[in-house]
Amino acid sequence: MSLTQAQRPALQAAVVPQKMRKAPTSRRIMTGLRVLGIIAVVFVLVAPLVWMLLASLKTSLDITNPARTFDFLPTLENYNNVINTQKFLPFILNSFIVAAGATTVALLVGVPAAYAIARFKVTNATAFLLLARVIPGVSLLVPWYYVFSQLGIVGSYGVLILTHIFVTMPLVVAILASFFEGMPLELEESAQVDGLTRIGSFARITLPLATPGIATAAILSFIFSWNNFLFALVLSNQETRTLPVAISNFTAYASVDWGGLMAASVLITVPVMMVALFAQKYVVAGLTAGATKG
Amino acid sequence: MTATTISPRKIKPTSPFWQWADRHMKWLFISPAVIFVIVLIAFPIGYTVYLSLTDAAGSINRPKDFVGLDNYVHWLTDFERFWPAVGRTAYFTTFAILIELILGLAIALMLRKPFKGQGFVRVLILLPLVATPVAVGMMWLLIFEPSIGFANEVMRWLGLSPQGWISSKEQALNTLIFVDVWQWTPMMVLILLAGLGALPEDPDEAARVDGANAWQRFRHITVPLLMPAIIAAVLLRAIDALKTFDILYTTKGRGGGSNNEVETLNILAYGESFEYSQYGSASALLILFFMLILIVLSLLALARKKGNRV
Structure with a gap:
């Protein structure tokens, strides 16, 4: 017995029971909750940053006035104050020099080391690197300070770069060791069959192919060096002071210049956030490298 | 050829x-x-x-005398600041990581399936993570400022009484745990999302066919399978949380505030070294601190090995 066209949908609605009609409703509620949840998460993560930005654009009078939370006349006075009166430009430059230097050296030393660890399975070295992550920075600062003081080089760029390599190199090696491990051996082997030496095949085949991994390592080690506070707090001087130390000095005065403090905080976070925005894929890959496998 | x-x-x-x-x-x-x-x-x-093992203190060039284990004995029997600092370090680390793990898991599950604007949300999640901790500390210091901060403004909107937050002796440590949670929950999310992405779909599907509800599937399928990623994330966060310095020092200053209310081992060791120049005793403290970290990590690594075997 066949059904007419008109009967078919009616029958389907009757036979296919409540289950199907019910499911979309509960799923819609779940989806609604999920959307609300995501909006809440985004709000909590971003709102403080927006608040910081707004405060940096307020006069000191507006900052202290709750009625002026959102309704105020934006001014760049705080930025002018930070850059021209507090002379922040040299600190920005210092942070840049130290981060760039520490990243460069970490890459020069770390890339070959990561390759050796990945290809020759040097497990002892991996343990050493883990150790570098675990050690509290303060416990190295005491002996460093002792030795560098006796050599009379505390406060130099060299010392700051050297100590920041402690932050950047383990990162570079960890990221690149897992990157090299993921690269196929066949390419190198065929290059060696074709007459390249092992070092030659590394330099001419592997290294160019590892560019994304190297970019990841470079970006993250720059960010971590840029953000580092502890080492420069002890080992920098008036001339080589980095941004985080300069900002922390803001609160040393009796009355805090909140507008200036927020402007300085915006100045230090904006560069790293721009990097994170444009290199999001690399940053995520770098931060989760090594954490997800085994 | x-x-x-x-x-x-x-x-x-x-x-x-x-x-x-x-x-x-x-x-x-x-x-x-x-x-x-x-x-x-x-x-x-x-x-x-x-x-x-020496009495190194004051000037770098001052001659040092060998004092044996005196410095260690000093810390372990001097209950005044050492043990409270151990307690605060443990408290800070435990609660920060616990909250970060729970929130991180929830957020990772929310973000797991594709949705409109997923890429955008994942970028926003990175922002706290890469922000300079010193600037983050300053930002929250203003938000939690009792008289002009946004936190108490919200409290007033909600009809609640304003709080002291970071400036309060009782609330400072908890408020700073909140700051740590704000900055580092995204790290948990990233690692757990990567872990979720690598999970096989079959067990979940099979359980669904067998009639398991969402909570049962989460509890008995997703969490066990995700265990290696969870332990890796906890391990990674524990290493950093134990050593938290920047936000504590920038918001509360020397000694963890005037009542030492947020003085963790790291803050204590820094003060002993570079504010009081007691290098010898600070070194002993640092060795003790280092050993504590190693103990915590070996326990976590042990848990990881067990988790992998199951």
């Missing part, structure tokens, strides 16, 4: 140096990093152990 292959004739005979270098490539490649580690990490740790 194709044009792209390098023909043997074109390869120049390599010099003895390169032949030597090629034979010892492994050591050549790894030794600069090893030398760096020895000079900048292993030697300083040895030196710290040595200093911890």
Whole structure:
């Protein structure tokens, strides 16, 4: 017995029971909750940053006035104050020099080391690197300070770069060791069959192919060096002071210049956030490298 | 032979140096990093152990006397600041990580399936993570400022009484745990999302067919499968949380505030070294601190091994 066209949908609605009609409703509620949840998460993560930005654009009078939370006349006075009166430009430059230097050296030393660890399975070295992550920075600062003081080089760029390599190199090696491990051996082997030496095949085949991994390592080690506070707090001087130390000095005065403090905080976070925005894929890959496998 | 292959004739005979270098490539490649580690990490740790057995204090050039284990005895029996600092370090680390794990898991599950604007949300999640901790500390210091901060403004909107937050002796540590949670929950989310992405879908699907509800599938399928990623995330966060310094020092200053209310081991060791110049006793404290970290990590690593075997 066949059904007419008109009967078919009616029958389907009757036979296919409540289950199907019910499911979309509960799923819609779940989806609604999920959307609300995501909006809440985004709000909590971003709102403080927006608040910081707004405060940096307020006069000191507006900052202290709750009625002026959102309704105020934006001014760049705080930025002018930070850059021209507090002379922040040299600190920005210092942070840049130290981060760039520490990243460069970490890459020069770390890339070959990561390759050796990945290809020759040097497990002892991996343990050493883990150790570098675990050690509290303060416990190295005491002996460093002792030795560098006796050599009379505390406060130099060299010392700051050297100590920041402690932050950047383990990162570079960890990221690149897992990157090299993921690269196929066949390419190198065929290059060696074709007459390249092992070092030659590394330099001419592997290294160019590892560019994304190297970019990841470079970006993250720059960010971590840029953000580092502890080492420069002890080992920098008036001339080589980095941004985080300069900002922390803001609160040393009796009355805090909140507008200036927020402007300085915006100045230090904006560069790293721009990097994170444009290199999001690399940053995520770098931060989760090594954490997800085994 | 194709044009792209390098023909043997074109390869120049390599010099003895390169032949030597090629034979010892492994050591050549790894030794600069090893030398760096020895000079900048292993030697300083040895030196710290040595200093911890002396009465080094004050000027760097002052002669030091060997005092044996006196510094260690001093810390372990001086209940005044050492044990409270151990307690605060444990409290801060435990609760920060617990909250970060729960929130991180919830957020990772929310973000797991594709949705409109997923890429955008994942970028926003990175922002706290890369923000300079010193600036983050300053930002929250203003938000939690009792008279002009946004936090108390919200409290007033909600009809609640304003709080002291960071400036309050009782609330400071909890408020700073909140700041740590704000900054580092995204790290948990990233690692757990990567872990979720690598999970097989079959067990979940099979359980669904067998009639397991969402909570049962989460509890008995997703969490066990995700365990390695969870432990890795906790391990990674524990290492950093135990050593938290920047936000504590920038918001509360020396000694963890006037009542030492947020003085953790790291803050205590910093003060002892660079504010009081008690290098000898600070070194002993640092060794104790280091040992504590190693104990915590080996416990977590043990849990990880067990988790992998199950």
